[in-house]
Amino acid sequence: ISDALLTVTASDNGMSLTGYVARPYVARNNRNCEIFFVNGHGVNDRILEKAVETAYKPFLMQHRFPFVFLLLALDPGMVDLNVHPRKTEVKFSMGTTVYDFVESAVERRLRDTEHLNVVELAPEKKPEYKPEKEAPEPFETVRSAAVFSPELMKTGTIPQSREISQSLEIPQNRKTPDIPVVRETPDAEVPGESISEARQLDLFEEKLIEPSKRPQFRIVGCVFDTYWIIEYNDRMLMIDQHAAHEKVMYEDFVKSYKEKKVVSQYIDPPVMITLDARQEMVIERHIGAFESLGFEIEKFEKNDYVLRAIPSGFMKLEERDIFTGLLDEMSDTVSDTDEISVIHDRLAQMSCKAAVKGGDRLSLMEAEELLTRLLSLDNPYNCPHGRPTMVEFTEKDLEKFFKRIV
Template sequence: MAKIQRLDAHLTNMIAAGEVVERPSGVIKELVENAIDAHASKIQIHVRQGGIEEMMIVDDGDGMSAQDATLAFERHATSKIKDVKDLWKISTMGFRGEALPSISSVSHVELKTNDGTDGTLVEISYGKTLQAKPIGTPKGTQITVKNLFQRTPARFKHLRSASYEFSLISDVIQKFALAYPNISFSLFHDDKMVFQSNGNGNIQEVLMLIYGREVAKAAIEVQGKDNDYAIDGYAVQPFQTRATKYYMLFFINNRMIRSYRLQKAIMDAYSPYIPSGRYPIVVLHINMDPQLVDVNVHPSKWEVRFSKEKQLEFLIKETLQEALRDKMEVNRVVKQEKLEVEMPTFQFEEVKKPVVPVYQNVESETITPKVAEPTVVYEKPTLPKEEIVEEIPVQEEVVDVIVQSSPEVQKAEPAKVKNPSFPTMRALAQLQKAYILAEGEDGLYIIDQHAAQERYNFEVIKQKVLAGVKDQQDLLVPITLTSTLQAIQSVDALNQKLEPLGIQFEVFGDTSFVVRSIPTWLIYIDEQAFLQDMVDYYIKNEEVDIESLRKHALATMACHSSIRFNRSLSLPEMQQVISDLEHCEQPFHCPHGRPTFLKYTMKDLEKSFLRVK
């Protein structure tokens, strides 16, 4: 007797439902995609108990004829593709013909549809057709799904609370609203409207509805293209970040997707501007020839494959870098005692003795304080605004040490042109020997003296060290690294990639490397750990991101050579810190992504003192 047998249609539909329909949000996604393919301009989503009890999608799209309405519930029945050639140039959301039969096999489904000529009702309960008959209904389609997974206990028990399931549905609908700003989406939960987009085509307005006014105001419009791809969308200023990576959204030909590699391209573009552990808010629409992308990877259609993925990654990174470089704004304190960015917290110690601040009159006559330990000192600057003061010794000291062996590098000079985006500031005082207070035309600025000098030193060192330096330092005691057999066997490829850095590994035994000389710019950091990181990175990725590794080394040197907290600065020295910063190519963040200064606008101050009605 044969052991292999053909499964019946109902059982195959239930098996397929395990991939297509994982939870209520998956049902919503499939049904909304059908409404979009039907050219709907308004889509309403009604949900009860997080979709576990009931979900209803109502659209004003094309609708279906009586014949199509019944055929749509048969497996692999679709109007989206007709032959093999269509599979390689898919431009619709749906195409597999699996969603409706899969959904109807694990729930009770009622479909009402009208194509402008006839209305039809189709009712199916857990794979069994109950009725199909004419009915009076408005043009478009209304589909109701009830009691999802009630007869599949193994799947039903994995559903979570109604509030959690609804949060996933809400997230999907908001992504649809960003992908299709020209469609009006209305989401109801237990008869209460919780989200509605206008469908006027304004993505920034949708951003405001989802993330709030401050995020929408901080959004930068981005555009880029090459021979194969066109990118448009919005990238939010780096002072508005999130704790997870799920705010980086991609839409390929308006299809929402997930892509780790595209997320990494965004993070690479934002890395100079945000701290570790924070993630940007980015919405990108990517348009391309459908033949360059394979959407037939998984039934859920979240994953795709690109023919030229590295090219797309490069375009995304380059487009975002250009937008951020040209449109960067100052980190702003938007609410009193609540910052929109991660930064060190001001620590004010209790003063047990009475403190009299030192004030100066207009003739610069100082009143001697009764107590000699003021926490904040206000001084009138002794130099004109544009006069250049003596440079802080700590900066020149590190640069001289690094470049002393290379006359060619000594010719390199930091930029002298003021960054056009940098505001004009005048130093006022130092707070807690850590922060510089300065005034500008539109408010108060608070400068992190260490982060500011770290950024300046990083750019000076980078310009001098990377200006063609080839100097090597022979090591009296070679560096030995223990690695894997995979790395040992790939030593030639590894050395080829590291040759521009002047780093070469020699095989030393079965599982070890030895390095006999290193570039001079590497001797001021933990070179053994740095070299070990490069080998480990190569093993994991089979490539070495030389720029990132080199940047890490330079950032470490810049950090160690910068002004520390708890160091008193004179007023000219404070002004010099500001002057150095304004001549940086990117003055808004230190090399680790932390902000160098914040702005408290006059409007913010007026609100804090209740002067704004």
């Protein structure tokens, strides 16, 4: 696991954060590997968990959790360590400040690192035959050790074997991380294995995905009307056109939203929508958010509203569904943070539905444009839902697979 760890060091407003965060491919199925210390005390805290998971969100699929080990130090007046008798829970006096600090530090560290999946083609290798060694039954081993033990001769008690006694020394109430088992060397081969394995580029390797290197990428072709093959020096990339287009659309819209430059597309004719009392309360409470996203809606009469415009770029989708879907999700928000989270989630869904699909045939010119836009992103490696947009094969791995080299 050590090869996958990235160091984190940050400080701001009297707070400091140090420790390690793992690359996204080490993600687990639960939160057991989210380990936090606050002023030297091991804690379980929802604010810290939420901050870290939000930072990892662009890199992980749903229901996957990161591997982190973080130490947060801050002024004792900013945290109450006496919430729980065992000091395993804390209460921050400025929870939003702590959340923003931790989320920003982890996100910045992840974005500064390349996360391109490299596929290693492991050639099939027959396992070596090893004859089984004859060994006494465990009962016989324990009995013989007990019969001839000096301790038995002196005290009359049967000593436990060292292995048994050690296995019983288990700390109580300890949270045991579900640590993945990884190979110490990337080139190691497992007998009998002939499948592809993914690893990720080392921290100190030269970054491949940069806009300045775009002229060196050559599109070779497309397979299954979905995956584009790209040649770059001694490497071959495969790009999923749907995931790539979804990522480009999402990032473009998020950038426009943050810069308040969202372009609206007017509907001709406008769409009439009837809302119930609950939906009317939601639209009144969040009308500013809808307008900032490019929606233009006005009340007609009673509980009827006229939808005149939607965000540009999503004209493939049903206008009514775009609006009512966001409206329903907004109904559960209780804070500005919840509102922003809902907006980002909804943008991801809209981008997924509006993006080109697997099986749709793109022209070479369209593929060239998509590749250029993808390489210009800060995080081009994963779609908004965490799926990889591209994987890499090296020339050396291909030659090993075809046994051109051994």
